[in-house]
Amino acid sequence: MKVAVVVQRYGQAINGGAELHARYIAEHLARHGEVEVLTTCAADYVTWRNELEPGVGQVNGVPVRRFRVKHERDPRLFAERSDRVFEQPHSLGDELDWLDAEGPTSPALVDYVAKHAAEYEYCLFFSYRYYHAYYGTRAAGGRAILVPTAERDLTVGLSIFQPLFRRVRAVMYNSPEERAMIHAVSGNQNVPGVVVGIGSDVPNSPQAGRFRQKYHIRGPFAVYVGRIDQNKGCNELFEFFQGYLNDPAGKLSLVLIGHSLLPIPEHPRIRHLGFLDDTDKFDAMAAADLLIMPSYYESLSMVTLETWALGRPVLANGKCDVLKGQCIRSNAGLYYETYGEFVGALEAIEQNRWLAGTLGRSGRQFFRDHYDWPVIERKYLEMFERLKTGAAATVHPLPGWFERRRRDLPAAREVLTRLPKGPAGIRS
Amino acid sequence: MADFNVRSDSVNVEHVMEQIRARISEKRGVDYTEQQIRELAAVKLERFLDPRGVRSDLLDQFRKTQPAYEPPELPNFAFEDETLFESHRGPIRWIRKLLLPILKLFFNPNPLIQALHIQSRLNAMNAERDAKLESARRAMDQLYYELVHNLVIETTRLGIEVKNLKMRVESVSSRLEFNERRARALERVVVYKSSGADESHVQPASAPATPQPFTPPPSRSMPLQPAPSQPAPSTGAAPAIVQGQPAAGTGQGVPGEGPGQRSRRRRRRRGRRSGATAAEIMGPAGSPAPGPTAGGPARTDSTDPVDHDAEHDGAEPHGVEPRGAEPHGAEHHRTEHHEAGDAHAVAAEAAAQRADRASHPSEPPADSGPVAPTDPGPAPTADSGQGGSDPDSQ
Numbered sequence: 001m002k003v004a005v006v007v008q009r010y011g012q013a014i015n016g017g018a019e020l021h022a023r024y025i026a027e028h029l030a031r032h033g034e035v036e037v038l039t040t041c042a043a044d045y046v047t048w049r050n051e052l053e054p055g056v057g058q059v060n061g062v063p064v065r066r067f068r069v070k071h072e073r074d075p076r077l078f079a080e081r082s083d084r085v086f087e088q089p090h091s092l093g094d095e096l097d098w099l100d101a102e103g104p105t106s107p108a109l110v111d112y113v114a115k116h117a118a119e120y121e122y123c124l125f126f127s128y129r130y131y132h133a134y135y136g137t138r139a140a141g142g143r144a145i146l147v148p149t150a151e152r153d154l155t156v157g158l159s160i161f162q163p164l165f166r167r168v169r170a171v172m173y174n175s176p177e178e179r180a181m182i183h184a185v186s187g188n189q190n191v192p193g194v195v196v197g198i199g200s201d202v203p204n205s206p207q208a209g210r211f212r213q214k215y216h217i218r219g220p221f222a223v224y225v226g227r228i229d230q231n232k233g234c235n236e237l238f239e240f241f242q243g244y245l246n247d248p249a250g251k252l253s254l255v256l257i258g259h260s261l262l263p264i265p266e267h268p269r270i271r272h273l274g275f276l277d278d279t280d281k282f283d284a285m286a287a288a289d290l291l292i293m294p295s296y297y298e299s300l301s302m303v304t305l306e307t308w309a310l311g312r313p314v315l316a317n318g319k320c321d322v323l324k325g326q327c328i329r330s331n332a333g334l335y336y337e338t339y340g341e342f343v344g345a346l347e348a349i350e351q352n353r354w355l356a357g358t359l360g361r362s363g364r365q366f367f368r369d370h371y372d373w374p375v376i377e378r379k380y381l382e383m384f385e386r387l388k389t390g391a392a393a394t395v396h397p398l399p400g401w402f403e404r405r406r407r408d409l410p411a412a413r414e415v416l417t418r419l420p421k422g423p424a425g426i427r428s
Numbered sequence: 429m430a431d432f433n434v435r436s437d438s439v440n441v442e443h444v445m446e447q448i449r450a451r452i453s454e455k456r457g458v459d460y461t462e463q464q465i466r467e468l469a470a471v472k473l474e475r476f477l478d479p480r481g482v483r484s485d486l487l488d489q490f491r492k493t494q495p496a497y498e499p500p501e502l503p504n505f506a507f508e509d510e511t512l513f514e515s516h517r518g519p520i521r522w523i524r525k526l527l528l529p530i531l532k533l534f535f536n537p538n539p540l541i542q543a544l545h546i547q548s549r550l551n552a553m554n555a556e557r558d559a560k561l562e563s564a565r566r567a568m569d570q571l572y573y574e575l576v577h578n579l580v581i582e583t584t585r586l587g588i589e590v591k592n593l594k595m596r597v598e599s600v601s602s603r604l605e606f607n608e609r610r611a612r613a614l615e616r617v618v619v620y621k622s623s624g625a626d627e628s629h630v631q632p633a634s635a636p637a638t639p640q641p642f643t644p645p646p647s648r649s650m651p652l653q654p655a656p657s658q659p660a661p662s663t664g665a666a667p668a669i670v671q672g673q674p675a676a677g678t679g680q681g682v683p684g685e686g687p688g689q690r691s692r693r694r695r696r697r698r699g700r701r702s703g704a705t706a707a708e709i710m711g712p713a714g715s716p717a718p719g720p721t722a723g724g725p726a727r728t729d730s731t732d733p734v735d736h737d738a739e740h741d742g743a744e745p746h747g748v749e750p751r752g753a754e755p756h757g758a759e760h761h762r763t764e765h766h767e768a769g770d771a772h773a774v775a776a777e778a779a780a781q782r783a784d785r786a787s788h789p790s791e792p793p794a795d796s797g798p799v800a801p802t803d804p805g806p807a808p809t810a811d812s813g814q815g816g817s818d819p820d821s822q
Contacts, residue, residue: 331441334448340455344448358439 001033001384006113006136007126008104010039011052012059017302018149021198022126026062028377037064038112040104040132047072048104067109077101086154086412093404095160105131114139122384128164129155137168142392145383147172150182151297152321152419157412162186167393170383172196174300176424177321184419192390194383197300199373202309208287211280215273220350221253222315223288225281225303226295228260228272233294233317238265240342245269247343252350257284286310289356290349298322305371308332308363313349313356325423332363497566499559504551507544512537
């Protein structure tokens with residue numbers, strides 16, 4: 001079995017969600033067959049600047065073939081086109097222009113896929129929203145399997161992606177919410193799909209005491225792990241947690257781990273430790289009383305799963321369907337949508353040891369049942385087996401010049417508002 | 429969150445969240461959304477509390493934003509029987525009239541003229557009626573606007589008033605609870621006092637004094653009378669006091685302690701007590717100096733609540749009530765809920781001092797001397813130099 005993993009960025013030091021997801025999957029599938037990674041020379045997801053050398057290399061024993069990006073992203077142009085397709089009625093040509101502005105525009109990568117797709121049994125495309133996935137799936141034809149990593153954001157409302165979801169051979173979803181959303185937006189129920197997600201190499205015995213000693217942290221604390229960014233809901237987290245700090249009964253501190261794009265509130269009980277390596281990160285999770293995940297948009301929160309794997313409860317943003325759904329399915333985390341719920345849930349976990357312990361145990365069991373690596377690998381291999389018998393969908397050519405310029409497509413926001421909301425199974 | 433009703437091997441997160449939301453609703457009364465809370469917070473409360481705000485100039489502003497209604501100039505025509513044949517040129521008009529019979533040979537124009545005339549009048553009537561209706565509608569709109577505006581303000585004001593009343597009810601209920609506890613504690617004291625065993629146990633303290641029957645609680649003004657005029661050892665009040673407060677003592681000072689210090693502490697203690705009820709009930713029992721009888725002072729000093737006060741000064745007003753007769757919560761309530769009573773006690777203290785100075789001008793101020801209030805009645809009223817009888821002054 002030879003599989004190509006096609007992803008926008010790839011590398012040991014690249015820790016974006018989808019990129020890390022792709023690396024983990026590539027490394028684990030490499031145990032069952034031949035895997036080659038096809039990616040770009042970019043390392044920065046904002047500029048897509050060519051920073052890595054093109055050609056073939058290796059990352060953790062997996063061969064990686066890199067292709068140059070044709071042009072960097074122009075933020076101003078990208079913003080203009082985003083506004084047009086997200087907020088106004090527009091044409092198919094507008095959406096294709098937006099895709100080109102978004103990047104990473106690498107025709108060389110797409111050409112390579114078109115020419116060599118037959119050498120691979122399957123091509124796994126990660127992140128539906130980028131140039132490589134849209135054109136690459138067309139080039140790979142019946143060998144294309146999509147790992148969409150789709151979130152409930154405006155991009156999913158663009159019309160160019162609806163045929164993409166329908167034409168791939170299979171879709172590996174991250175969560176039931178993601179599957180329901182893509183079904184609703186594209187009607188691809190006939191395309192084989194399975195909710196897989198991703199595992200994590202969580203250490204068996206993290207050293208909580210070592211972490212506390214190293215960073216001089218005493219007392220109970222909640223931890224946030226990830227990029228400290230407005231898009232991740234960190235502003236709301238700071239606002240809510242500062243309100244919680246006014247409650248004399250609350251004893252929790254907040255420890256932030258990750259690069260910060262926001263000013264951190266100055267308070268003795270809010271500590272920012274910056275970016276930590278995996279060892280310290282897992283030690284911090286083990287030492288924490290709980291993890292807070294304030295993000296509005298997640299297709300699958302790996303850090304949430306890792307926290308559950310370590311037997312710690314999670315407090316998630318209930319406005320994110322995926323996180324809320326995971327909490328409900330696992331019975332391993334509470335969720336909030338308002339300040340009152342935030343404080344109430346935080347106090348519940350803080351003051352009720354039984355509740356915290358039970359949530360943690362449920363999380364550990366949930367991780368073992370659904371996100372342990374043997375489970376993930378088995379789901380991928382079973383899908384490959386299943387696809388051997390099925391027929392590939394037809395790839396239709398792109399519409400002509402006049403068709404592309406017909407301004408009859410609704411704004412992406414309009415499409416998004418029509419999609420059902422809420423966790424899978426209890427959607428509105 | 430120790431009151432979660434989930435006690436099994438697994439937990440139902442949705443159930444827990446329902447409980448959390450229920451608690452939030454209980455706390456807030458209404459489960460507002462964050463947006464609603466922000467809007468409420470952004471509104472100035474004074475705007476609703478000011479009664480003049482009900483008739484604000486909002487209506488005037490509304491009128492200003494809406495210009496006065498002027499009916500549109502709708503096109504119309506005047507159509508009379510001569511209209512068809514009119515012309516500003518006289519000959520032409522004459523020729524038209526001349527040829528009218530010939531025209532009538534072809535068709536009859538009269539019904540047409542009549543119809544157009546009626547239509548013209550109908551147009552005018554409709555335009556007039558529309559203008560009236562529109563004007564009336566606009567006036568009604570203004571009234572509705574004013575009505576809704578006033579209703580919103582009144583509703584908001586009522587909401588705030590309900591909140592205030594709820595808080596007052598809570599306050600009153602907590603005071604009631606405290607007073608009930610206090611009453612229970614005092615009832616226990618009375619029961620204890622009436623028992624023969626206790627009397628025999630306490631009698632030695634009052635033995636040197638003249639035996640007196642049980643003295644009923646003095647009137648409200650009694651504790652306000654200062655001590656300097658009190659011949660302490662032989663008063664009839666002493667047995668009653670000792671009987672009434674066997675364990676807690678009666679407020680005597682610590683030996684070696686300055687009199688001013690003692691009186692200040694007593695004032696502080698009074699200040700912490702609840703208002704009239706506390707002053708009324710506790711004053712006579714605790715305030716009169718029982719008089720350091722020959723065998724008394726050492727024992728009463730050992731149980732003197734002033735010692736407790738010294739230990740807990742500023743923290744918990746122990747003292748006059750027997751310890752353990754009242755739950756801890758009551759002490760907390762005492763300090764918390766009786767600011768009015770505090771003010772009353774301070775005023776009473778000041779009055780007592782004034783009365784004392786008036787009756788004993790030669791005596792030093794209360795702060796500088798012993799302030800043990802006396803019990804009137806059978807006690808001698810002559811100034812017998814209480815300094816000698818007061819252990820503090822010895």
